[in-house]
Amino acid sequence: MGVLTALLRVRGLTKTVGEGRAARRVLDGVELDVQAGELVAVVGSSGSGKSTLLHLAGGLDRADAGTIELAGERLDGRSERVLARLRARHVGFVFQAFHLVPELSGEENVRLAARFGAHGAQAPARVAALVDALGLRPVARSVPAQLSGGEQQRFAIARALVNDPALVLADEPTGNLDAESGAVVLALLREATRDGRAVLVVTHDAAVTASADRVVTLRDGRLCGER
């Protein structure tokens, strides 16, 4: 695997949060490669910088120093416009709190994300196929307030996958779910890697780490352990 070109390549990543005396360096020269088809779990104590690493990898925030290369394109130093295009094309996000737009139905949340991708006229079919594939058809027209946590997270995964991203970034995707729903979500993420997608998961969930191809540990701003 090491001879392959990494889908995500992170080098010397540094990020400080807070100001003045409250300033804290949460990432301090992080180096990480994630290959296509790989599910990598990032673990670490609370506040260790796991979510920050995920945000930087997806171009949701800007690093103080270091480089990030996604699918051969550098994210660091790029304009917001370019980052938006790269996110639409290459990245899908799954959040612990689902973050579905509350006014839209589950399917429409997926369709909203599809507007930014490259499927064009095929987008509705792609959305419908994903909703069916994830077993969400019976609740497709329900708004988030009418959905269970597991259903919301499955819609969130459908939303993350709808534009066929090369990389899925998941921040504690099972953190708000019961064990059964968590297992379903984990299976979906695992399934996503079969198409050559990479999945980078921040988690405290032992089930997720057990299922991961690799587990990296973030401590004191550095990746210090790998399984």
Next chain:
Amino acid sequence: MLASGLVTLAAGLAVGVSTTVGYALATGYDRAAQSSDQPDVLARFAPVRRSALDARLRRLPNVVRISYRGEVNRVGLAANGRSARNGAVHIVHGTRRGYAIVDGRDLSSRPGEVLVERGVATAWSLRVGDQLQIGELGGLRIAGIALSVDNVAFPLAAVPRVYVSAAEVGRRFGREHDPVVNVALLWLADPGRLDVTLSAARPAIFGLRTEQLLTRRGVRQAIDQAAGVVIALLVVFGVVAAACAGAMLAAAADARVRRRAAVLGIERALGASRTQVVADQALDAALVAAPAAALGLTAGALLAIGPAATLLGFLNEVAPGAALLGPMAAAYTGLLAVVAAGAASPAWQVTRRPIAALLRGGDLSPPTRRIRGGARPALLGARFATARRGRWLGSVVVLGVAIATVLLVLAVADLLVALRDDPGTLGRRYALTVPGVRSDLAAVRAVPGVAAADQRTTIEAADSFSLTEPLRVIAYRGDHVPFEAPPLQSGRRLRSAGEVEVGDGLADALGVRAGGQLALQPVNGRELRFRVVGVVRALENNGRVVYARSARFERDDPDLGGPIAVRLDAGADPGDVVRALAAAGFAGRASAGTTTSNRSFLGILATVLRTVALAIGLVCLAAITQALALTARDRRRALALLRAGGASRHTLGTLLGGAAAAVLLPALALALALERLVLGPIVARLTADYATLPLHPSGVGLAVVGGGLALAGTIVALAAARTATREPVATGLGRADG
């Protein structure tokens, strides 16, 4: 914080303009009356020896002081290349003058001094020290500029007025021990007992020919005749602008408190009472608003004070100066009170909820119904904007009322400009005038494009029973209606040479009504009596006009002349007709809408109205900005989520544009309905005395307002999208919606 500051600034600006215009105009007369020591009664008599008059007036009850003047009319005045033949020279007797000195000094015992009225000084660009030629008095040096509030200013009042001392007249024409006077100024011990004095005055002055008895209230009514309706409208518009600004400020303060629900929960958890929390929020909001409110108020006052002062100048009234500080301080306090109340009220409501609920923050329940239209960004934005129903409705109502007011203000301003420029507005149907004599009529009527032509004669006259009540007779040989048809207020059109229609200004001044008699004393001629058959609404000469047939006047003066009024064929181009007239040997000129003396006055009224419209427009802009800023802030996470999915700034702009449209479109619909069904008809009834045009916004006005709103909505949406994309997506995702 910036958006909140801008809202406060805009609200302060609107309130500043409103307070300045409203206070300045509402109190201008009283201020001028006080500063000029206006007498409680001004009486005009036929010339009489001062001692004889004084002997009678001294006996009146409640009178503490009397001054006399000799008023000489139709005197030639000339200075600075300007001149008038109808000047009024007031020969001042006594020490209590009844006018204020606004520049220079009062008349003294030095020879060769004159005071000029402020309106004359302004219109003729006269300064203290300049020379003024006054009829037989010759050249006098201007010692000061005087202000008297017993009439509107020249040139709105047709007569330029100057004051000279009795000593100066004595030096020139010989001193008289008991001079002749014709004006008495009376100051009362108790103005509230004016009726007692007037009752006693009638028998006291029996036998004297009294031409005018003018009280303070009468003067005020006369001045209101000139601009009262528009001033009342300006004050009302100012109040509307202030109310909208207040509602907007309250909404901003409300949103600010609701966003801080979690902080309030922490304070409550730490032991603060509800009262303490509410007081803290109110004080905090007031302190945050204080600098922007002060800045906005100051800017508004500076913006409005110039046009307001010019308008007051036309009315011979006084700008408030330092007296404005009191109302401005009150307005400032009021603004901060509104902000404090706007914060206290939601704080009181929010802190009623369980502390644990407060600590979770937010108060927006997730919707349980799907929106129609699906996942289109513009529709999603509209849904975001309407999610908080109360706030959305508040924004729509504030904007709707403000837009309706802007439409109405612009309509009134358009109307004033039309009154100034468009003859048709005044019911004047002739478009051209041609210098000529009666024998030219046939040749003028034969010119292509000319529908009708008749000689229009104007005759200066006075009411026989009130000789200093000047009026203007407008006489046609035939029916005047084809040429000018000022709207009938009551009665009917005249049908014969023995009948007249009178203007409403004259009807009010003389108390004549349809069915009454009018005795006219032309300047050159004998008295003529007419039956009044109608009262018409007219602006010319402040409505002090009489429409008549010229036949009876021609009997006294067969050479009576005047320009030929030319009415054009429908669709005829005035320029073409002027050229055709020139080819026939006539010099045709376009007919103006009002008299020259009224033109600049109407122009400045329109300017003041547009200043108020601008201030209200800024309120609209601030309201849109606020509505969008609050939506963007409430939906910060949703916007960040869209960005995480690859949404561009353009997409966010579309979404926020949808949010703006969700507020603007219903507000515009509400505004049009309000303007057309409520405000327009009310104001049209008020202004019906002056105008024949329906008081609705013109197409251009609607386009300007609609286009302005669309442009403002677009710019504000793009700016909000730009602001939203400035922060890292991760930061936005960390914030709770609602």
